[in-house]
Amino acid sequence: MNNAEIQIQFPQPGQWDEFTLTPIYQDADGYTRTERYTADEIPAEQAPAMQAVVSALVGLAEPWQAVQVWARLGITMTYDVANDRSEYVFAVELTVEAVNPQGGRRVFTSRDYPAFIITEPAAVEFFKFFTTVNE
Numbered sequence: 047m048n049n050a051e052i053q054i055q056f057p058q059p060g061q062w063d064e065f066t067l068t069p070i071y072q073d074a075d076g077y078t079r080t081e082r083y084t085a086d087e088i089p090a091e092q093a094p095a096m097q098a099v100v101s102a103l104v105g106l107a108e109p110w111q112a113v114q115v116w117a118r119l120g121i122t123m124t125y126d127v128a129n130d131r132s133e134y135v136f137a138v139e140l141t142v143e144a145v146n147p148q149g150g151r152r153v154f155t156s157r158d159y160p161a162f163i164i165t166e167p168a169a170v171e172f173f174k175f176f177t178t179v180n181e
Contacts, residue, residue, distance in 0.1 A: 050177035052117040054099070059111030059145055062100045069176035079179070095172030102140060102161045110144040110152065119173050122163050138169045 050071035058064055067083045088096055103112045122137040140162040142154045156162040 050119065050173075052173060052176055054115040054117070056111075056113055056115075059113050062103070067096075067176070071177040071179075073179045081176075083176075089175075092172050092175060095166070095168040098164055098166055098169050098172075099138075099140065102159070102164060103142065105159060105161050106142070106144055106154065109146045110154070111146070112142045112144050114143040116141040117173060119170065119177075122165065124165055135165050136170045137163050137165045138173050139163050 050069065053068045053070065055066045055068075056062070056064065057066075063085055065085050067088065068080055070078065070080050073079050099115065099117065103115065106112060117138050117140055120137055120139050121134050122139075123132050124135050125131075126133050139156055142159075142162065143151060144154060145151050154162070
């Protein structure tokens with residue numbers, strides 16, 4: 047694994063179409079790189095994977111709304127029903143900072159919401175797309 051992560055900030059909690067996405071990763075020489083993308087700058091082929099992240103965030107209990115998300119690539123175990131066996135797969139795991147109308151702040155993890163572990167291959171490719179040096 048690597049130490050790459052993607053940070054997503056939502057300036058207006060609950061308004062999912064407005065965000066800043068910041069991948070943080072190391073290049074081949076070991077230097078930390080950061081880039082910033084707005085919602086309008088996300089490539090069209092990556093939009094469905096971003097929608098999977100938003101879908102996971104919508105599941106937060108009322109009145110909490112995400113303001114910042116950290117996404118990291120990891121490995122998780124899933125159960126393959128068709129073959130009746132467990133298997134390890136890559137997954138994007140979310141950590142979410144949320145606010146409520148009273149000004150409270152709280153951090154939620156996959157322990158609070160198992161949906162914060164996203165195993166869809168498109169989400170994994172989304173993470174790799176933004177955290178790999180494309181020179």
